Amino acid sequence: MTITEMAERILAGDRRALARAITLVESGRADHRAQATELLETLRPCGRQGLRIGLSGTPGVGKSTFIESFGMMLTALGLRVAVLAVDPSSARSGGSILGDKTRMERLSRDKNAFIRPSPSQSHLGGVARRTREAVALCEASGFDVILIETVGVGQSETVVAEISDLFNLLMAPAGGDELQGVKRGIMEIADMILVNKADGELKPVATRTQADYAGALRLLRKRPQDPEGFPKAMSVSALEENGLSTAWEEMQTLTNWRREQGHFDRRRAEQARYWFEEEVRQTLLAQLTTPGPVKDRMQALGGQVATGQTTPSAAAQEILKTLGMESG
Ligand code: GDP
Numbered sequence: 001m002t003i004t005e006m007a008e009r010i011l012a013g014d015r016r017a018l019a020r021a022i023t024l025v026e027s028g029r030a031d032h033r034a035q036a037t038e039l040l041e042t043l044r045p046c047g048r049q050g051l052r053i054g055l056s057g058t059p060g061v062g063k064s065t066f067i068e069s070f071g072m073m074l075t076a077l078g079l080r081v082a083v084l085a086v087d088p089s090s091a092r093s094g095g096s097i098l099g100d101k102t103r104m105e106r107l108s109r110d111k112n113a114f115i116r117p118s119p120s121q122s123h124l125g126g127v128a129r130r131t132r133e134a135v136a137l138c139e140a141s142g143f144d145v146i147l148i149e150t151v152g153v154g155q156s157e158t159v160v161a162e163i164s165d166l167f168n169l170l171m172a173p174a175g176g177d178e179l180q181g182v183k184r185g186i187m188e189i190a191d192m193i194l195v196n197k198a199d200g201e202l203k204p205v206a207t208r209t210q211a212d213y214a215g216a217l218r219l220l221r222k223r224p225q226d227p228e229g230f231p232k233a234m235s236v237s238a239l240e241e242n243g244l245s246t247a248w249e250e251m252q253t254l255t256n257w258r259r260e261q262g263h264f265d266r267r268r269a270e271q272a273r274y275w276f277e278e279e280v281r282q283t284l285l286a287q288l289t290t291p292g293p294v295k296d297r298m299q300a301l302g303g304q305v306a307t308g309q310t311t312p313s314a315a316a317q318e319i320l321k322t323l324g325m326e327s328g
Helices: 003-011 015-026 030-046 063-076 105-109 124-140 155-161 184-189 200-218 244-261 263-289 293-306 312-322
Strands: 051-057 081-086 113-115 145-151 166-171 192-195 232-235
Touching (some): 003 124, 015 030, 015 124, 051 063, 063 081, 063 145, 081 124, 124 145, 145 155, 166 184, 192 200, 263 293, 293 312
Parallel strands (some): 051 145, 051 166, 166 192
């Protein structure tokens, strides 16, 4: 299949072409990279846009249950839903594979849903690019909503927040002490906190937890991209499918407001700029750390610096020269 054919099929909503294209953007091979770049350039003018919803939470909080129920609700509304995952491999060993279809059986059989498990790539920078490009492919393919799932560990949440239009945190019902363990930085990037498992015996705890989060969110500095009442804490039951349509309504309210106020487009523009700069940074860094002449030179010069044969800045200048860069 040529790149032009692949692009045409993606635009026509062909799922197999979409899956193949995502495999292409995941590949580390130089020729695949060139093809992926060409494909994305070909699709760029189509101008299709989906709503990108990030979802994070610790293993066991109910992410797959939520994505399945929420996804089914959206497809029942006539929307096409894609599910992608950002999975830092360090977190992989213990838990299940994110975006694994067996975790979302009903949704994976839905013809209006597309689920893509996370690739086994170790480097978060590479995962970020792959996910960003997979999002673009899903949008070109006509998906209305793109759910991007990650586990609540470290950097992956920031990556997902920088790819999403909306970022949701899924939390478990918890006591007050556990609440304080939630990192402030994570709270600051959340648009909605959804306290899951608000059913059965856990319901009263979930309601209290929701109130606690709502209180904590009110203490944060107001962000220009939020209308009155946001960020918001809500309780839901992914299992009993309660509160999901309300959550969706709130997401739409927030999105519509941001669109009207220009925040939506502005945010996407900032994200594009961020990823461009990040890619330059990562590519430069990769030159220093991947085996090759530059890395060898780093090692050799590092030894000279350590033994006082040269100064750190003189050695640094030399590396920059090797990279073909003039220093300021
Ligand atoms: P993930 O690791 O975050 O994807 O979590 P799962 O979706 O696999 O759910 C972990 C466990 O929590 C499973 O046993 C689910 O059945 C259960 N669970 C998920 N959502 C709910 C819910 O809304 N209520 C209750 N009571 N249990 C839930």
